[in-house]
Amino acid sequence: MDYGTRIRVMRAARNMSQLDLAEAAGIVNRDLSYIETGRMLPSPEMETAIKSALRWPANAEVAFAILERGNAE
Secondary structure, three states, X not given: OOHHHHXXXXXXXXXXXXXXXXXXXXXXXXXXXXXXXXXXXXXXXXXXXXXXXXXXXXXXXXXXXXXXXXXXX
């Protein structure tokens, strides 16, 4: 699962629209759309703001890895 998909999944889990997340993270909605579709990678500052707005859990990367492994089988 690519980075943009992870953001989209976490955003959906938090019941946030793209606009909600963009506003909460202090970024432009178009940039968030580009990140979610893989057309753009976020700057380190943008990534931190997005993860903060999503209340990104420390174990999220482990959970995504487990999901990917399960989907590969």
